Amino acid sequence: MNYLDKEMQNVWQKDKDHHIHPWTDFSSFNETGAMILSGGDKAHVTDGAGKRYLDGIGGLWCVNIGYGRQEIAQAMADQVMKIPYYSAFGHHTTQPAAELSAKLAELAPGDLNHVFYGCGGSVANDTAVRMVHFYFNQLGKPSKKKIISRIDGYHGSTYMAMSITGVKFDHIGFDIEEELVHHISCPNPYRRPVEQSLEDFCDEKIQELEDKILELGPDNVAMFFAEPIMGAGGVIVPPPGYHKRTLDVCHKYDILYISDEVVTAFGRLGHMFASEDEFGIIPDIITCAKGLTSGYIPLGATIISDRIYDVINKPQAEGALFTHGYTYSGHPVSCAVALKNIEILERENICDHVKEMGGYFEEQLHTLSDLSIVGDVRGKKFMICIENVANKETKELIDNKAKVGNRIADYCEDKGLLVRPLAHMNILSPPLILTKENIDFLVSTLRNAIESTISDLKEEGFL
Known part of the structure; x- marks a missing residue:
């Protein structure tokens, strides 16, 4: 790091000595630093x-x-001076959380009208799992717990989100939940057999999903996780018709379809949400983060349908609460940034x-x-x-x-x-x-x- 001045060399050394980085290659990091x-x-x-x-x-x-947006900095400062934080537990809220929830409901497809906040994509997906399990418990279907996702799908690095993730390299040395989560193969057209048509390849993948559901038992399968385009697994675009057909299979067996739009939402494919506008589906749940604030501050959201909300918003027993949430759910500064970010995306x-x-x-x-x-x-x-x-x-x-x-x-x-x-x-x-x-x-x-x-x-x- 001889190219750095004394101050930056000091920063580099502190980071190398004390900062544990995500996805670090320790074979080189201990020498090269960051x-x-x-x-x-x-x-x-x-x-x-x-x-x-x-x-x-x-x-x-x-x-x-992009970087250096003064409007975002001002939105942060203004909200900090109004009220930097208050718990969203129970019967409290802030204006940015309410306004952002209404805006996301307006932008999301179909009847996805209800929003739960966390601090990133992994947490948004963990929230989806807990909500779906709670939903089926409320319906008197407590056996519907199992999760199906895809090899090379990426859904986060909290314990449950990493278990749902199908990138096997990311599991090396770590434990994952193997009873609840089951994977089907990656719908990567580039790796299909040379003699196989794209249509036959798609048929094969759809059949594989249905076969997995039947193997596990439809009464035991609760949800299917799918990114519209698989990001960290290698930017895999499934064959035409794949998403609509997987959604149909899920609904045939009363399985909820979760579209992980942590990467694809907020403009990356030219739409606020890609599920319907790019791929023609209305999922039961959309999870999002990343582009929601353009990375200026942490925020994730789990957006659920009226159908799900109408079940989970009723007490499961006298005096019982919906006991899920985080200290920073609906953080007003994060929500204010997201509103300004969406305003910029739309205005420009x-x-x-x-x-x-x-x-x-x-x-x-x-x-x-x-x-x-x-x-x-x-x-x-x-x-x-x-x-x-x-x-x-x-x-x-x-x-x-x-x-x-x-x-x-x-x-x-x-x-x-x-x-x-x-x-x-x-x-x-x-x-x-x-x-x-x-x-x-x-x-x-x-x-x-x-x-x-x-x-x-x-x-x-x-x-």
């Missing part, structure tokens, strides 16, 4: 040494309106911008397909994954020891671009305000990084 991010403006961030980067990650899928027509520039983003990234290791470029709008392979015909992966995703990310970082490495893949989820010039820089930088990586891999015998 990059210090000290500033941000629009779609760029600045490190502790003053170097500027185009943020191709959007913080972590979430800085949708950011969803329309995403539809226009997101199309250009997709188109330009697909030009990388001519590179020898780029096997698949997939995703929608500002949510894209590049999957790198050793052989395009067989789709054979490059040896894990090559750390191809990290190599590409490192080359990009050197040239002023941040992209996310994920094993042999690189993921792009930038702020939604990218300009054509930003996109051109991103794609050309990524091309150069992949070309440099190909050269290294050949020289080292990985290709």
Whole structure:
């Protein structure tokens, strides 16, 4: 860290000595420490040494309106001076919590009119589980407890949310709940057999869901978790019709469908919510976070239908309460930020911008397909994954020891671009305000990084 001045070197050392980072590779962290991010403006961030980067990650899928929004800072300050916090337990509320709940009910599809708040996506999904279990208990169906989700689906890292998560790499060394949670295979069209049509592949996945329900017993299955596009599992876009058909199967067996829109909501695909507008479904529950506040402050929400609310809003016994919630449920400062964030998204027509520039983003990234290791470029709008392979015909992966995703990310970082490495893949989820010039820089930088990586891999015998 010799490039840092004395103050930043001190910060770097404190962080390395005392800050436990999420998803840390301790094999390298104890030596390299962390990059210090000290500033941000629009779609760029600045490190502790003053170097500027185009943020191709959007913080972590979430800085949708970009950095440095004075309106957000003012909304925070104004609310702090009015009332910074009050418990939402029982019969108390604040104006931002009430206003945001009404706004989310207006934006959400169908009759999803009731909102419960937590502090992030993991908690939103944990809340969904508890609510669904409570719902079926109230209906006199206490055996309906089991959860079905998908391999490579990501739903968070609290104990239950990580159990629902199907990314097996994330389970290494940790315990998960294996009695309640059951996984079906990932609907990844790129990895289907060469001879199998997209339609047959979709049929197979739908049948697998129904078979799993029948195996577990419909009276035992309570809910199905699905991201509209699977994010951290590799930006997997299921085949056409998949979502509608999985919803139909769930409702056939009185199973609630939970659409995890922690990543896809608030503009990333060009809609406030993607479930209906992009994929034509109205789920029973939507969970969201990230873009809800554009990452400016923690907030998550679990949005439920009238059907569910009309059951859970009745006492289960005389004097009984709905005993679920958090100290910071409906935090007024977080809710005020979310309201201002949504106001900006609407006022600046950011969803329309995403539809226009997101199309250009997709188109330009697909030009990388001519590179020898780029096997698949997939995703929608500002949510894209590049999957790198050793052989395009067989789709054979490059040896894990090559750390191809990290190599590409490192080359990009050197040239002023941040992209996310994920094993042999690189993921792009930038702020939604990218300009054509930003996109051109991103794609050309990524091309150069992949070309440099190909050269290294050949020289080292990985290709």
